[in-house]
Amino acid sequence: MTRHTTRMLIIGSGPAGLSAAIYAARAGMEPIVVQGLQPGGQLTITTDVENYPGFRDVIQGPWLMEQMQAQAEHVGTRMMWDTIVEVDVESGPPFVARGDSGDEYVGDTLVIATGAQAKWLGVPGEEALSGKGVSACATCDGFFYRGKKVAVIGGGNTAVEEALYLTNHSEDVTLIHRREDLRAEKILQDRLFAHPRISVLWNKRVERFLGDPLQGGLTGLQLADTVTGEMSEFGCEGAFVAIGHAPSTELFKGKLEIDANGYIVVAPGTPKTNRPGVFACGDVMDHTYRQAVTAAGTGCMAALDAERFLATLEYVRNEQQAAAAE
Template sequence: MEKRKVIIVGSGPAGYTAALYTSRANLAPLVIEGHEPGGQLTTTTDVDNFPGFPEGIMGPELMANMKKQAARFDTEFLTTHVTSVDLSKRPFHVKCENGNEYLAESLIISTGASAKYLGLENEKELIGKGVSACATCDGFFYRDRVVHVVGGGDTAMEEATFLTKFASKVYVVHRRDELRASKPMQERAFANEKIEFVWDSAVTEIIADPTGVTAIKVENLKTGEITERKTDGLFMGIGHKPNTDFLDGQIKLDDHGFIITEGRYPDTNIPGVFACGDVQDSYYRQAISAAGSGCQAAIRAERFLEENE
């Protein structure tokens, strides 16, 4: 079975940055990219908040550039999914969906977190065309427009409140007649004149034309009445699911399933295993913060290997 000094599980800004740093440290990393090489940014259009691109850059292009830069220093990439890992002893045992198995002296986990969607027929194909799960990323494009946010927890209130910086009106569609968000978040949203609530309701259909989303259909769950509401954008505020199932409980997670890292370091509870990007970050969830944590994880992995040779 092939043994590697560093295996990076996952890609995206965190994984590709970790690959760049570990490859430049002559650690010959193997990146097992997963089913969606490049992560969530490959489903976005314009990225205007990543430093170094004054005119912005398309998400897929940014990820392709990051991968190409890491490949320049002899990073090896494998497009498959990790099905399981054995972290009970070093070297760690990694099994892949394609049947490959590896041993790793250190492991960097950058599998990200998947935004939760409603499961509507056309919502995935409309991502970047009026459907979004990141107000911080896309809010700027909705200046003076009407948008709707789905959800009733802290995520939805954060999205809605942030969107009021740009949108002329923000409607929050929630299945219940009261919010699940924390009291301070509720009070902040209720006090905002731009936010209006659509209670006891669920989005049942997204209507679009070639330019993108134009309206949504909303069902009142008490009366069964369905209404069509014009909108320029639909934001999912129903949370994110960290991609940690393959760890099978071997790494400490918080109450929401995100990997717990130690203080200001990317170290997990298992020496030699590091986490970076959205899989351990439920707060920032930005490409630039993910890239920064990928750098940290790579440097920690390098030093761990030096100390444990």
């Protein structure tokens, strides 16, 4: 077992974690980033990225994360190929985390950037056609379906918001829901039903995504009627799975304040959790925006607040030592 120590320990290596690392490293904090099961986060499974500031042309998600990691390492970040399986946030600072490798990671501050994962249907064709007509983020990918027929799958706030957003790009948006009523807030439902570009298919469950990823991508959906069991096909060029996100917070349940949807609770407008010295950034605390650029912004905030926390902690310790010496 090896013990690694740092002034800032970052769990997660998506845009939030790497942005925190860049700012911390530039401040001389020699941060450690433990990359986790999906190094680079959700952008590593995103192909075309057209809305990240600074790039005129379409870029690739994996490439963007490679550039962020290279920058973080260049300014002094230590990247660890490990997955954290246990964290002690109650006894710190310092905070101790144990990796799947058996190594221990000790940080004077802890930044949680473990992200969230879109929930998928898990039906045939979904994985193969991901990025080829199937997406879990209309804000990210809707632009690529300008003028095309698209479907949104789901019945909660996320699905209704995605459908409304897609009307900016498509004149033919269909919401597909497995029940006969929506779970979304009434004000969102009212906007949905009043929109001339949106139609709704009730009591329909997606059984399969149709199409060939090598020959044009998605062509439609195979649907089952949840009342009669009757099978049908629905033609579309884009399908957005909008059944929610699952934040990666299992490690912190019972240790930090977590809301009813599983997101880490932070003080409004900050990345500060209910444990001094522990900060959360990116999709693990953001259930509203969930964009790479907003994740990066909160990563920056986490690093700056962690630096201020350490400065205050050092000042208090110095005062205590001076008082004890008198």
